[in-house]
Amino acid sequence: MGNSGTAIEIRGLRVVRGGKHGVTVIDGMDLDVPSGQVVGLLGPSGSGKTTLMRAIVGVQEVEAGSVEVLGRPAGDPSLRHRVGYVTQSPSVYSDLSVVENLRYFAALLGASEDDVVRSLRDVDLTPLAGRRVGVLSGGERSRVSLAVALLASPDLLVLDEPTVGLDPVLRRDLWNLFRSLSTGGTSLLVSSHVMDEATRCDRLLLLRDGRVLADSTLPDLLERTRTTDVEQAFLALVDSDSDAKDLR
């Protein structure tokens, strides 16, 4: 709880996606994610954000290294109701209604009907509870998926691009929700490829080609790169990174 301690500790992580003839997506990553904060995972598409998140929630086969989540190895049975994971494409049943989806996952997680009502309210879907997920818009579907992750009030929320395709009002509401969850002690790891969402985060992780380019707060990042926004900071880091590679 609070701003002390580590939610995620990664040492020497190496991940090869796609089996035998796969691609090395992450090669030797060390990373500490503090608990009780909103940590933004930023980087272009293909930089390894999803793979890193899959490794953290324990559904990714890992080649080497260790991933510890809330003091346990990632994927440990004791973590299954303490970690909420929202995949990039909404993973809910499109042939069930919103509330049927939530009740099913609530039954699996041991959550109550009150939790179902609260999650629906948190993502602002109460008026659509009886609607079939298949007829909802993309943004509504991804909020159903998010509501499922909120059911068990997890200690760590891993959200893969939760705000994609949402209008500005909803995006603001969701970031406010993330903020209030973190105030309540929840640790959040939120990925995005929209760099301006960085201002909403306590801490930023910039990822490129499976490596951590930066791990700091936004003001520190801007000061270090002598830039005025995250996009410029990212570009500055990429440039100096390639320069460093050329020198080697």
Next chain:
Amino acid sequence: MSLRLTGATAGRVLRQLRNDPRTIGILLVLPCVLIGLIAWMFEGTPVLNSFGPLLVGLFPLVVMFIVTSVATLRERQSGTLERLMTTPTGKADILLGYMVAFGVVAIVQALVLIGFSLWVAGMEVAGELWLVVVVAVLDAILGTALGLAASAIARTEFQAVQLMPVVIFPQLIASGLIMPRAEMPGVLEAVSRVLPLTYGMEALQKLAKGGGFEEVRGAVGVVVLFIVGALVLGAATLRRRTP
């Protein structure tokens, strides 16, 4: 594994089906239509009485195989399976949940089909009728179990649909439905002995000829073993971690 988690998944699968009335219609009506066609084709001959009980076991098996393999593939592709794997649900809970839900469908389907065959198509069963019901339901459950196991191989919908001819047709040809197994070439007969459908068909053939529990219990036992085996195989192919 827990009763509560298995029940939750079974309930969810049934709720999904309930929201899809057209599929329920096809599941219940299609086998009856097929039996009706055969009864019409062979009107006035004893063919329906000797072949009807076999088909009553075969149609549900094929239908349940297709439904299960497609449903499971959908679960894998939509990301919901991955999500389930991050919850406290066990692999056995998911498989058994599917099994229970489709088992309920299989029972209803077999009962409707047998009722139709007896009272509308005029089929007469020389052996014990309740055993025909039991074997037909077991065959349908076998179809579900094989579908669960086979769906692990499929990566796309195209492959999932092709699995039906791949898994079912060879069994059908070797099961003794087309040619008595005793008259088959030795190798083919030996192959038929390791295929589950052979035993389902054998039991139904004996029942059609007037057999009772004593004659079919061996074959029924083998079908049950194949169901368990296919489930274990299905569980082995479900992975919490994927590459």
